[in-house]
Amino acid sequence: MPTHLIPLERIPLTVNGKVDRAALPAPDAAGGGYVAPRTPTEDLVAQVWAGVLGLDRVGADDDFFALGGHSLLAVGVVARLCAATGRDVPVRALFLQPTVAGLAAAVDRLRSGEDEPVTRRAAGPAPLSFGQQRLWFLHQLDPADASYNISVAYRLRGPVSEPALRGAVRAVVERHGSLRTRYTAGEDEPMQELLPPGGIELTIVDACTDAARVVMEWTNTPFDLAEGRLLRAGLIRLGPDEHVLSLVVHHIAGDGRSMGILVEDLRAAYEQQTLPELPVQYADFAAWQRTRVLDGDSLGYWRGQLTGVPVLDLPTDRPRPELSGFAGDFLAHDLPEPVVDAVRRLAADARSTPFMLLLSAYQVLLARLTGQDDVCVGTPVEHRPRVEVAGVAGYFVNTLALRGDLSGDPTFRQLLARTRDTALAGYAHQDVPFDRLLAALDVPRLLNRTPLFQTMFTMHTEDAAGTDVLPGVTAEFFDPGVRQAKFELSLDVWRTGGGLRLVYGYRTDLFDRATVDGLAGRFAALLGAVLAAPDAPLSTVDASGDGADRARLLAAPARTDRPAVADAPMAPRGYVPPRTAAEELVAGVWCEVLGLDRVGAHDDFFAVGGHSLLAMKVAGRLRAATGTEVPLRTMFSHPDLGGLAEAVEALMIADLAALTDEDAEALLVLDEEPTP
Structure with missing residues (x-):
């Protein structure tokens, strides 16, 4: 008879599908070793962790990452601790002290900060946040671009009350002013103006035989930022108890977490719950952000980190046009549970996160594809620095440019350590808005290249919109039909049960689908190889011919048709006074x-x-x-x-x-x- 019985969600497996005995928990590690928080700060940290992780209780010796935490949730923990203690708690502290007791001790050693809370401002036009200003700038460059639309769509099975859904949409629009804000060009800078509720209604399409086409049209139609209606809500009737619900928002009015907030509020309002008034609106946060002094230390960090970053010269099927297009497509590959389990184990062993590990593997793929050992990848990070904005829909995302150093033929474990340090430093200095950074670095704007990085890596969390949409209705995700790409190449990682879905986005004017499909296969092979041999030099890791696509693309004659990068400006011809x-x-x-x-x-x-x-x-x-x-x-x-x-x-x-x-x-x- 066994002396201990330990319940597990699933048996950990190796990459080869066998039971990973080394990953099984020891009996004394699973036998109820709960230690209650012992100090006021430990109690505060435990409460914050429980709220962020959705747990009933957290003990003093519990490990944040062992409980399911990751880097994006760490940012939320730090924001709540900063607000509760008045101290500037760096994200790095949570990684260095991942237990409740350790983090509480680190918080106690910190000095008080001077951050003022976000408060209601007087009515009237407000400046844009720095993130909004960048999106407004991109919209002015190309008002017909819909690549910054974000969307979620569901197939609903069950009875839907259309009057209740109409009322719920109105209630959500009334609660979240960002959905009814118009943006106008001032003399020196753009301004935002909150509009009264009304003007945004649920569109209902009856007896549609091609729901995919209608949803795709809603998703890919650009918004007019000067008009102020930045939510597009639509319901398609497929049958008496079958519908498709689509929600589309311009990114200037929301982000991934905001979509989750909107779906939660939509459900509550559909159930006839009264949505309480928010303490602040997004425009209040934008005005608050403008009053903050830019941290010179953070700006200095980014100057040192990103000065001289090379262009990622991705080989393409066709030459880059002089003006970037945004037509794109997406391709999905799934990682099975055994591989995902191996990712989690190696990440935990290296005191990092699955995000950091997958980013490291993506950097290896890019290095092999381009022949460069210095690669820069963009990643979004949610930045809600104050608890007052926790439930507000708006653009709370900043972009971090994470530079990967693959020089010296490191092992994958060594590269992961470098990536971990780079990511932690980036989180610690994330207060510098990306567009302010571009201005400070004097990065030139090219019409056929995005500045600083040309590819984006994103790992999505459970905070995004889920499928608990309406009561009494079964919902599953419906393809929103996104056909626009912001970057030359992107990789989005989504959780699917016990596995992960990797979604590759690409610009169709540069890449063929077959090429991206080959890259996805190369990445899966490469990931398996580095997981199997994390301590081998990367040059010795065989990923089954992952250089084949690079060789084929570099040999393509189309690359010689025109230069990949716009010509440098002509040398000055001497001063000539204005003539007209x-x-x-x-x-x-x-x-x-x-x-x-x-x-x-x-x-x-x-x-x-x-x-x-x-x-x-x-x-x-x-x-x-x-x-x-x-x-x-x-x-x-x-x-x-x-x-x-x-x-x-x-x-x-x-x-x-x-x-x-x-x-x-x-x-x-x-x-x-x-x-x-």
Whole structure:
């Protein structure tokens, strides 16, 4: 007879499918070794962990990561501890002290911070948050781009009350002001204005025979940020008790966690629960963020980390066009449970997380694909720094550029340690908004490359929208039909039961589907190889010909048709003073914005100190001075003063030509001198 019985959710297996005896818990580790928190700080930490992890209780000796924590949840823990203690708790502290007792002791040693809470501001226009400002900037470059739409769709089986669902949508829109906010261009910077409830209604499509087409159209139709209706909610009737529900939000109004919040609130309102008023709205957070002083130490860290980062030169099936497109597609591969179990075990053994391990493996794939040992990958991180915004829908995501160092032929375990250190340092300095970072680093903007990194890696958590949508209804995810890609290549990781689903996004103007399918197969083989031999030098790890795609793509004749990167700007030709009234106008605006005494007709805006944030300011001032809409894209397509002046003049002439007789007569009346 056995002396101990230990219940497990599942038996841990090796990569080869055999029982992993080394991973089985020891009897004394599973026999109820709960130790109650012993100090007030331990009690606080335990309560925060329990709330974030969804547990009934947490003991003083419990390990955050053994309980199911990961890096994104760690950020939430730190935000709550900062708010509760008034101390600046770094994310790194949780990784270095992963037990309740250890973290509590670290918190006790910290000094109090000076962060003010987010509070309600006076009514009226508000500035954009730094993250919103970047999205507004991208929207101005291409208003027809829908790649920053985020969506979730469900197939619903069971009775749906359409009146209750209509009312629930209205209640959600009333509660979350970000869904009814319009964005306008001010003279120096864009502003956001909260609109009264109303104007956003549930769209119902009856007896649809092609629900996938309708949902795809809703998902891929761009939003008008100046209009202010940033939620698209639709219900498709497939039968008496079968529907498809689609929710689409522009990223400037929400993020992954926000979609979960919206679905939770939708269900509550559908059940006729009264949604309480939020303590603050997103615009209040944006105004609060603008009052914070940028941490010079954090900015200095990123300067040192990212200066000189090389372009990731991904080999493509076709040459890069001079202007990036956003048409894209997605391809999914599943990792089986035994592989996922091996990922968790190696990550735990290395005091890291599955995110860090999979990112490391992705860096190895990119290095082998490009031949580079210095690769930079972007990753989003949720940043809700105050508890006041915990339930608010909005854009609380910052982007971290994580630079991978594969030099010196490390083992995979050594690379994982490097990635862990880089990620922890990035989390510790995540307060620097990505667009402020680009401006500080003076990163040039190319119309066919994203700045700093060309690929994104994201590991999604259970905080995103789930399938508990409406009471009495069974819901399963329905393909929203996303057909736009933000980056040349991306990898999103989703949990599916005990396994993981890897979703590869790619731009269809650069890659064929067969190529990405081959890359996905190479990644699966590579992951299995490094898990089996984590202490072998990476150069000796055989991933079954993972260089085949690189060799084929590099040999493709299409790559020689045109340069992959836009030509460098021409050398300056010496100072030439402005020659026309339009050039004088543009020169005056440039001097004001850039703080210069003079600029010449051949000067390049970005060569004389301009960057994307200042370009927005120039476009706003030109708009105010001429009364003509000057698209932000014009600043990039005509970076020299003479070219921009000519483009602005052409826009003014086009506006005049479009005037009706009544408009012209009204202008003449307004322009007449008053009679004495």
